[in-house]
Amino acid sequence: MIQEELIGDLKLKWKRIQQAMQKIEADGCLLTVDVNLYYTTGRIYSGYFYIPAEGTPWFFVKRPNGLSGNNVVYIRKPEQITETFAKQGLKMPGKLLLEADELTYNDFVRLQSVFNPKETGNATTLMRTLRMIKTPREISQFRISAQNHVATYAEIPECFHPGMTDLELQYEIEKRMRKNGSIGLFRAFGANMDIFMGSILAGENAEVPSPFDFALGGAGMDASCPLGANGTVLKEGTAIMVDMAGNYTPYMTDMTRVFSVGKLTDLAYRAHQVALTIQNKIESNAKPGTACADLYNAAMEIVEKEGLSPYFMGTKQQAKFIGHGIGIQINELPVLTPRSKEELAPNMVFALEPKFVIPGVGAVGIENSFLVTDTGIEKLTRCNEEIIELS
Amino acid sequence: MIQEELIGDLKLKWKRIQQAMQKIEADGCLLTVDVNLYYTTGRIYSGYFYIPAEGTPWFFVKRPNGLSGNNVVYIRKPEQITETFAKQGLKMPGKLLLEADELTYNDFVRLQSVFNPKETGNATTLMRTLRMIKTPREISQFRISAQNHVATYAEIPECFHPGMTDLELQYEIEKRMRKNGSIGLFRAFGANMDIFMGSILAGENAEVPSPFDFALGGAGMDASCPLGANGTVLKEGTAIMVDMAGNYTPYMTDMTRVFSVGKLTDLAYRAHQVALTIQNKIESNAKPGTACADLYNAAMEIVEKEGLSPYFMGTKQQAKFIGHGIGIQINELPVLTPRSKEELAPNMVFALEPKFVIPGVGAVGIENSFLVTDTGIEKLTRCNEEIIELS
Structure with missing residues (x-):
């Protein structure tokens, strides 16, 4: 069969x-x-x-x-x-x-x-x-990845203990990913896009600009792999953004959730809510025929109205997109940028990731994977979207 | 400094x-x-x-x-x-x-x-x-990788419990690799050489031919990543070959050790000893000026004399090399094949990996990383080379 x-x-x-x-x-x-x-x-x-x-x-x-x-x-x-x-x-x-x-x-x-x-x-x-338009079998593979992705993220609070570093947290998450069926490989299109199983950004490391075409950066643990966690100690007041791969089938979901050690600043909480507002607005309005550029512009309008432009998609270097197609590679078409020519069409699958970097705190925001249906878009990676306090 | x-x-x-x-x-x-x-x-x-x-x-x-x-x-x-x-x-x-x-x-x-x-x-x-001839700094990086590689392998017996699968064992080893400083990425030269952190081969899976230019194969856990462990249960009489990456610095050591659940067949033990004999003979004779092809031929001479040709470097598909340069990528120059034109020269670093696949048992043999010195070759990855019984 x-x-x-x-x-x-x-x-x-x-x-x-x-x-x-x-x-x-x-x-x-x-x-x-x-x-x-x-x-x-x-x-x-x-x-x-x-x-x-x-x-x-x-x-x-x-x-x-x-x-x-x-x-x-x-x-x-x-x-x-x-x-x-x-x-x-x-x-x-x-x-x-x-x-x-x-x-x-x-x-x-x-x-x-x-x-x-x-x-x-x-x-x-x-x-x-x-490859931008997925087949029924591909979509069913995404659904399996989403399920295991969500199950792994539910285990993240158990991975934490006070005083640990971002890397130590990542190792615990990686092991749970593998036990939940992660294939390991994180395929990307384009030169030099080497990344290992995903990214965790905590505290000031979230501000470090990336050499890559990813949303955010991070120094990484070694100059030969300059992305993500860098050994930052997870101290009180730190936001921890977890953006680990959803490669539980060859079709990867992409999902980000934010955790905190103790309480964050008001600005961080406010920016997180604005990210959710952006997501929810796009979720309500997007449908086949929507221009991908319009999704970016709709996000920027909210960001600017809220006065959060200096923090949107990075500080020292800001990514000019808020989402991207996903599939066998993590950066498939379409791309949600101001210059995108594509329109949404049924059976596209894409990640939407409005994120803010708050200096001294870390990164906040959200990322989910969406399927374009005949009438709108359907969220594949469904679980709690608030900032979860670790203890 | x-x-x-x-x-x-x-x-x-x-x-x-x-x-x-x-x-x-x-x-x-x-x-x-x-x-x-x-x-x-x-x-x-x-x-x-x-x-x-x-x-x-x-x-x-x-x-x-x-x-x-x-x-x-x-x-x-x-x-x-x-x-x-x-x-x-x-x-x-x-x-x-x-x-x-x-x-x-x-x-x-x-x-x-x-x-x-x-x-x-x-x-x-x-x-x-x-890049084939390493600098003093590169060589010192290999020494750090070797040290952590050996330390991780020393923890392998603790990772085992009866009834587990090769994948479950691999996840435990991967976590220890990371804790010991593995950068994760396993870089290779050439198209489609995607591999995740290394390979564990157990039992009949060791016979599965590889699409890649690696020494041995294995079905892998998914058709999108067809190499290594495939969920084989580690039952009595199984040889487990562990060939996980030594990427503790950007300069990777390459090392293989064999473990067993209970006792293996006499043929398996004999083949393992022949692999050690090949390694030791090459270790005694190789020096700057030695033709890489001669190293391959020296190995084949022993294999043929011992009547083990049908098992050498695979059964259904046999790799025609016994070693390869290592560095930032796992398959650098020189290559130890019958057609190699290169000669050993001081400050080359290469992996030597005579291996046998024994049907119904698994893979046995050895792999170590060697530095070519002014007068001979020096083993970088030094630890017990016998088959270690797990319990």
Whole structure:
């Protein structure tokens, strides 16, 4: 049954890819990057997935040994792909799509010379656009991730003991994540986006600007991994923002909750409530057809009216977005920025994360994962959204 | 003091890069991939490091805000790099090196068009070759990793309880790794080499072939992360191979030890001793000038004499190497394969990992990290190498 459901899901994705290819008059699409292989074949292997604009796809496998099935061909090098084309009488693509924003330069050039197409298009753009609209099976995977994400966060108060550091708290949470089924890997799109299982920001560390395209920063525990917890002692009056991965299936939910040691300043509590107001307003108004840029603008309007602009999405460096698509990677399309061109559409899944950094206290605010339905948006990660005091 | 030591280390690396550039008549080298930025600047940022064949390097930074120092220039896009060149009167490189095996196709092409050099060479090849020979500071980082790696493995027997699965054991070890300072990230070179903190192989799962370039496989807990532990119950007669990352500094040691639940078969114990014999023979004979291919051949000679070829480095799929360089990435140069062209040289650091997979039992064998000295090789990861029975 699961196998049949998986195959049905793959066939639906293949059909969507072929429809999109036909629109841009592409003849073939060759995928080899892990997330695209997983998306189109349900597994990660060393090799290639080739889909023509019409007809059945082919699986060219270097490793592992022992895979079998229709159109599975073992190869040692990409040159053997086109040898198979010749043997099987397959049409060589005039316009070929390759993953131009993911393949290395040398790999891309080698594949281009193997196929020698008249024209080469960008499979990364095509796949990221298609992956934005989730299939029923993908949505059910998000629901499982959400459930385990919420269950893990419910255990966070037990992880705390007075005098501990943010890192010690994180290690306890990580272990509970794994026991609740976290796969561990936290996949992101783009260069140098290395992050380990998520981020905890406490106190002044929340102000440290990030080298990455994430909402907030933090110094991290080492210069080779400059993000999140840095050994800050969780003392009285500190806000602790927990933004750990929801990778309980390959489809990650994204969720942030805030905890406090003792009481925070009035400004921190007020900013947190404003974040909830932003979220709730967007939750009430967003629906298919809503421009993603409008969501950002709606948030900024509230922030400015409340006079909280200096704290919104950072202080020393402020991120210019309030949310992003999620999926196999944590930063899929759409992006909720003032310049976004996308509109919400049914079966998009995105994280909404209005956050404030309060100097001397830490970060407050909220993040939840939402599914775009036919009539509005549905919150997937449902649990207490107030600041929870630890003791 | 640490700061001075770091700067001295960076200057040594810059000098080596410039010497290597002069040999191949390259005029400039632009680096932007995380591991190369860390190697040359001691941090990871969003931006570029530019080093001319002679003179001082430049740091072009997009994020984070707030970096300062000589030759630090903030930019929003790579086109501003060459604007800075014009403003500062810097010579445009005739031959430019770019990271052709790491940059995406589109990023590479964009940088190439920004600089428009007469010739473009491969910075990946240059950097991987240079990074093979470690600096004194790098070697001291390996020693710290080794110490914490050994300390963590010493805690493994406490992690075990009868009836647990390989994954449950792994979660306990992961937590101890973190408490002992593991940074978490397990960086690898090459496409799709995603791995989470290491691998534990128990029982029949040790036979499952890998899609990756790692020594052994294992089904993993999910098709999106197909490597290592898969939920195998650790029952009587099972060998448990623990090969968890030594990422206690950015310079990772690599070490494998084998544990057993109750007693294993005679074949398993014999194969383990043969692995130790291979290691010890190589440890006695290897020195600067030894061909890496000869190390592989020396191992194979013993394996064949003992009649253990069907079990060496896997059963259903056998890896054709017995070791690999280590560093910021787990698979640096040299590689110990029958086709390796490299010879050992002082200050290389590599992992040696003769392993056998015994059907129905699991994997046995050994892995340690070695430093090439002026006269031989020195084992960095020193602790009990026998199979340890858990109870």
